[in-house]
Amino acid sequence: MGEIPVLAIKHLxxxxxxxxxxVQAVRDVSFEIYEGQNxxxxxxSGCGKSTxxxxxxNFLGPNGRVSGGQILFKGQDxxxxxxxxxxxxxxxEISMVYQEPMSALNPTMRIEDQLAEALIAHRGLSKxxxxxxxxxxxxxxxxxxxxxxxxxxxxQLSGGQQQxxxxxxxxxxxxxxxxxxxxxxxxxxxVEAAVLxxxxxxxxxxxxxxxxxxxNLGVVARISDQVAVMYAGEVVEYAPTVExxxxxxxxxTAGLMRCLPDVDAPKGTHQLVPIPGQVPRPDxxxxxxxxxxxxxxxxxxxxxxxxxxxxxxxxxxxxxxRAAEALPLATPPRRSAEGAPAAETETVLEAQxxxxxxxxxxxxxxxxxxxxxxxxxxxxxxxxxxxxxGRTLGIxxxSGCGKSTLARAIVGLEPLREGRLEFLGVDIxxxxxxxxxxxxxxxxxxxxxxxxxxxxxxxxxxQIAASLRRFKVVRGDDVYGEVVRLLNAVKLNEEYYxxxxxxxxxxxxxRVGIARAIASNPAMVVCDEPVSALDVSVQxxxxxLLQEIQQQYRTTMILISHDxxxxxxxxxxVAVMYLGRIVECGPCExxxxxxNHPYTAALLAAVPRPDPxxxxxxxxxGGLVPSAVNPPSGCRFHTRCPFKMGAICExxxxxxxxxxxxxxxxxxxPPERLYEIKP
Amino acid sequence: MEGTxxxxxxxxxxxxxxxxxxxxxxxxxxxxxGLALVLFWVLxxxxxxxxxRYDPLYQDYKSLDMPPSARHILGTDHLGRDxxxxxxxxxxxxxxxxxxxxxxxxxxxIALGLPAGYxxxxxxxxxxxxxxxxxxxxxxxxxxxxxxxxxxxxxNVVVAIAIGGAPGIARLVRALTMDIRTRExxxxxxxxxxSDLRIMVREILPNCRGPLIIDFLLRMGYAAFYIGTLGFxxxxxxxxxxxxxxxxxxxxxxxxTNIWPVLSATVAIVSLVIGLNLFAxxxxxxxxxxx
Numbered sequence: 001m002g003e004i005p006v007l008a009i010k011h012l013x014x015x016x017x018x019x020x021x022x023v024q025a026v027r028d029v030s031f032e033i034y035e036g037q038n039x040x041x042x043x044x045s046g047c048g049k050s051t052x053x054x055x056x057x058n059f060l061g062p063n064g065r066v067s068g069g070q071i072l073f074k075g076q077d078x079x080x081x082x083x084x085x086x087x088x089x090x091x092x093e094i095s096m097v098y099q100e101p102m103s104a105l106n107p108t109m110r111i112e113d114q115l116a117e118a119l120i121a122h123r124g125l126s127k128x129x130x131x132x133x134x135x136x137x138x139x140x141x142x143x144x145x146x147x148x149x150x151x152x153x154x155x156q157l158s159g160g161q162q163q164x165x166x167x168x169x170x171x172x173x174x175x176x177x178x179x180x181x182x183x184x185x186x187x188x189x190x191v192e193a194a195v196l197x198x199x200x201x202x203x204x205x206x207x208x209x210x211x212x213x214x215x216n217l218g219v220v221a222r223i224s225d226q227v228a229v230m231y232a233g234e235v236v237e238y239a240p241t242v243e244x245x246x247x248x249x250x251x252x253t254a255g256l257m258r259c260l261p262d263v264d265a266p267k268g269t270h271q272l273v274p275i276p277g278q279v280p281r282p283d284x285x286x287x288x289x290x291x292x293x294x295x296x297x298x299x300x301x302x303x304x305x306x307x308x309x310x311x312x313x314x315x316x317x318x319x320x321x322r323a324a325e326a327l328p329l330a331t332p333p334r335r336s337a338e339g340a341p342a343a344e345t346e347t348v349l350e351a352q353x354x355x356x357x358x359x360x361x362x363x364x365x366x367x368x369x370x371x372x373x374x375x376x377x378x379x380x381x382x383x384x385x386x387x388x389x390g391r392t393l394g395i396x397x398x399s400g401c402g403k404s405t406l407a408r409a410i411v412g413l414e415p416l417r418e419g420r421l422e423f424l425g426v427d428i429x430x431x432x433x434x435x436x437x438x439x440x441x442x443x444x445x446x447x448x449x450x451x452x453x454x455x456x457x458x459x460x461x462x463q464i465a466a467s468l469r470r471f472k473v474v475r476g477d478d479v480y481g482e483v484v485r486l487l488n489a490v491k492l493n494e495e496y497y498x499x500x501x502x503x504x505x506x507x508x509x510x511r512v513g514i515a516r517a518i519a520s521n522p523a524m525v526v527c528d529e530p531v532s533a534l535d536v537s538v539q540x541x542x543x544x545l546l547q548e549i550q551q552q553y554r555t556t557m558i559l560i561s562h563d564x565x566x567x568x569x570x571x572x573x574v575a576v577m578y579l580g581r582i583v584e585c586g587p588c589e590x591x592x593x594x595x596n597h598p599y600t601a602a603l604l605a606a607v608p609r610p611d612p613x614x615x616x617x618x619x620x621x622g623g624l625v626p627s628a629v630n631p632p633s634g635c636r637f638h639t640r641c642p643f644k645m646g647a648i649c650e651x652x653x654x655x656x657x658x659x660x661x662x663x664x665x666x667x668x669x670p671p672e673r674l675y676e677i678k679p
Numbered sequence: 680m681e682g683t684x685x686x687x688x689x690x691x692x693x694x695x696x697x698x699x700x701x702x703x704x705x706x707x708x709x710x711x712x713g714l715a716l717v718l719f720w721v722l723x724x725x726x727x728x729x730x731x732r733y734d735p736l737y738q739d740y741k742s743l744d745m746p747p748s749a750r751h752i753l754g755t756d757h758l759g760r761d762x763x764x765x766x767x768x769x770x771x772x773x774x775x776x777x778x779x780x781x782x783x784x785x786x787x788x789i790a791l792g793l794p795a796g797y798x799x800x801x802x803x804x805x806x807x808x809x810x811x812x813x814x815x816x817x818x819x820x821x822x823x824x825x826x827x828x829x830x831x832x833x834x835n836v837v838v839a840i841a842i843g844g845a846p847g848i849a850r851l852v853r854a855l856t857m858d859i860r861t862r863e864x865x866x867x868x869x870x871x872x873x874s875d876l877r878i879m880v881r882e883i884l885p886n887c888r889g890p891l892i893i894d895f896l897l898r899m900g901y902a903a904f905y906i907g908t909l910g911f912x913x914x915x916x917x918x919x920x921x922x923x924x925x926x927x928x929x930x931x932x933x934x935x936t937n938i939w940p941v942l943s944a945t946v947a948i949v950s951l952v953i954g955l956n957l958f959a960x961x962x963x964x965x966x967x968x969x970x
Contacts, residue, residue: 412869432870440870445866448863466868466873
């Protein structure tokens, strides 16, 4: 560890100009990063993490400016330096990797030209030299088929490969400081795992100082040496990673950890403890401790005195008036698993060999007159499943595996191409328009995107009332009372009736979406990624709410999610999907322990766990997800399977192997081998 | 807005929203200047009988082609009519025909664009190809064809501008609809069993309003301009009616003897069109600035 930190930020303050006034987005942020260190900057959205990063590279946009403090790079203040010098620094010594790989790469340039540009501009290399260095840079990030990749355009690469290109580009000039702003947030969990491996390894080999920004505690636990937790524009806790995960001192840090569902704990054995309230807007910061309004340990002083970041123990900095008191921040006690509803209850929904295809536009004029064969995306291809009353079926898989399409087909938003759906004994294979109003009423949906869930033009109450009126759930003059009752059921009060969606936070919108879905008192609710767009503290609240509603109304649920922890927290049964097929299904506990399908094992291995002492798991998936237009023959997973047996996997459909208790795995591997697969 | 809004009743909330909308206008100097110009002409139109002492049709053969004076502040034309009275009453013409014709264009355009965007497929193809054909005509030529077919009258000016404007509006509505129909609240309405018509009118159309309001303001400017042009070409209102375009038409051959009728009408058209355009531009820029 060198004497001078590569990056030292001291009492940084950043403000943004809005139409009315200047708003302080970041206040009094201080931290240091030494050579070869990785600092993880975590916090929920809107707490100023990215603003800190942008202030280092002087990229705050026309409305923002650094209004106080120092940004010391190798001991020298970056503030007030001329733009030309900053530009040189940004190219040569400070690099940044952005969240959205697709929008960070120029779609009109080949990878080769984009990579070489920085070298030619900043180091004045010749084209041939630059090309040689680029090849080397791509090899360093373990890019397969380097020569081929150089000739391609960004859209011809997968998300993981694009992110590798960006990291390679950032590492080209061997920067002293690498800033990564949520580099894996847009990626699938298996790809994320591989990129995190790469980040960890690059740090070991090149000793680059890294500022790693993430909202995901699990990710930060894997790769950081130090963690700074931000809340509402301030650093509230700053300590070595192991220290902070094992002994968090600030109530916010501890609260965040209690919000995370544990992928290793069975359903019903742990509770999530949501943090009440939400992150304050930058223009209404409370006068005392910023976290006080949401803190369960607040005392009278907390509302008046602004706490300073103080070193409570060597290397462990906390901004809390009661830091010295050793607050009882322990996680809530584990309960023993309570009995889920018995498995032999009636079947609510049964899908038999369901297929949903999307047709692609014709590529030639001949298609219109029938000369070209229609091509289809096989989004859901031959899926059968059954859901029993009062239970939750979790459907997991990476993006593009067809899980959302399946959900939309079940509620009737997508037409089936083949197969049959039976709901409460009634055939509902036809599209929504042709279903009876009674079965539409009984089968409702909770959507993913909080911003698209509510119509921005109407107040919250009217949108819930529309369902009540349509399905004649209550008499006309009782509608208002029933809406208020539903709002209360999702922990919102009567005042929310006349609020407009834009006056609501993401979590509140999602609650209203849930209230709307349960308004018609449905037998079954399909939840399509209900929490994936929400912050952790809000996620916990929404998940807990869904669980309460299920217990109260005995609603049957389908939970679609890419997050295995969420699914485990909430599901009784799980189906794992890959490329339109189910590869493994069974009771939840069976899925999360061997024997596993190789794909399930890879997913489990990839989950980032918020515990820095756990060693990284070893199964990693390479390659690209094949196109669903021409899915691979035989077992669809054979192109990426680390346990592929040979020709049989390519030629024959895998058999259903019954592992007992309703646990089925579709794989050619003999059952004994399935037991040996460890994530 | 992160839910930190204070308690508000429905009425307070509405008032808050109006203030919010007005703050967009008043934050932009461009919009303020535009609005002032437009409001000036609106006031003149409303108060026309008060601001001018003469009947716009009254012909005083004793004072033809008079220059501006205390009695006739903008002089008189070749028939001895007071120019200022004709400009003031002409504002009434243009400020009634303009909004009515643009509104008609919007009704037609929305009726075509909304289903085309919502259903897509062959309906979309059919509607869009017909509109493409319509858009292939130069605007003025299209107006001339329509009006020479059905005759020149106030109603027919409205019809012509509605038909000429509808394709552009339909395209805009279609594009917005294609985006909004994929939103989840539309899916939620479907899951409620709402009819397609109800979804289009209640769920989609209200959320197109932002771009449509801007487009409406811009089109008002064009409409004022085209109504003037049609008047000049003799395709507007019947002759004695005060109409800015017709004033230019009647006076333009005699500009060397009396420039005042032409000059007044031209300045009136120009200031109204510029006002409407500045207003639309200002509102658009200001509403996009802090996003």
